[in-house]
Amino acid sequence: MTISGSDTLIVGHRDKPLIYSSRSIAERRRRILHEARKLLAERGIEGFAVRELCRRAEVAQRTLYNAFQSKDRVIALAIREAYEEVNQRFRYRTSAETLEGFLDRLTSVHERNFRARNYTDAVTSLFFSGEVPDDIFGALQAMGSLNLRVWLNKINEDGGLADWVLLEELEANFINLQFATTHDWSRGRIKDEDYLRRLCEGVLILAVGSTTGVTHDQAAAVLRRIRATGKLPDFPKPVFMPISAPAIGTTA
Secondary structure (H helix, E strand, O other): OOOOOOOOOOOOOOOOOOOOOOHHHHHHHHHHHHHHHHHHHHHOOOOOOHHHHHHHHOOOHHHHHHHHOOHHHHHHHHHHHHHHHHHOOEEOOOOOOOHHHHHHHHHHHHHHHHHOHHHHHHHHHHHOOOOOOHHHHHHHHHHHHOOOHHHHHHHHHOOOEOOOOOHHHHHHHHHHHHHHHHHHHHOOOOOHHHHHHHHHHHHHHHHHHHEOHHHHHHHHHHHHHHHHHOOOOOOOOOEEOOOOOOOOOOOO
């Protein structure tokens, strides 16, 4: 068994799917999400107000709710678009099928959180909200799995998982650990200087407990080095590739 590669998509409005057939409708949608990203970066999720968003985007509140159904859906779409936009620009020099490649991608992605703390807190707050709709929660899970799935599938194909492991549940455990550690950091419960180390140690401990053979030994060795030196593995910096269209707002 492999983990499915199909990600959950967030629709603008589940009961009123929109077809953005006109330039004006597409522009309003773009403008709303553009301003949502800026507002999140400035004020975070707790200071995110629909009235202020509509004022900045120059749309009526009815227009926003007709298009996106709820504030949470606007926030989730804005975050997801920003996340995908940034990840499309990165080219890594390590293989996604290796432990080294997984840790490289993990630290690179989460290192960017230092420049977008309000965004990060908004993402994790939505993830742990008991009221978030299933499609939004699934899309956030897919974000957490983006750089994880290839590695876990490779381990599984090579017979490197412990015989009691359920692959999909293991993936969910890795995702939950990432979101929980990041949420604690975004709320100030983990110091900046400890954030990436705690994150790496957490996933390595989970890897040691759920794998066998080469992967188990590699994860244990990296964990020992981190504990002995206090330093994370050093990877070649990923290449940041510009795209033809400029980024909208701040990155996630």
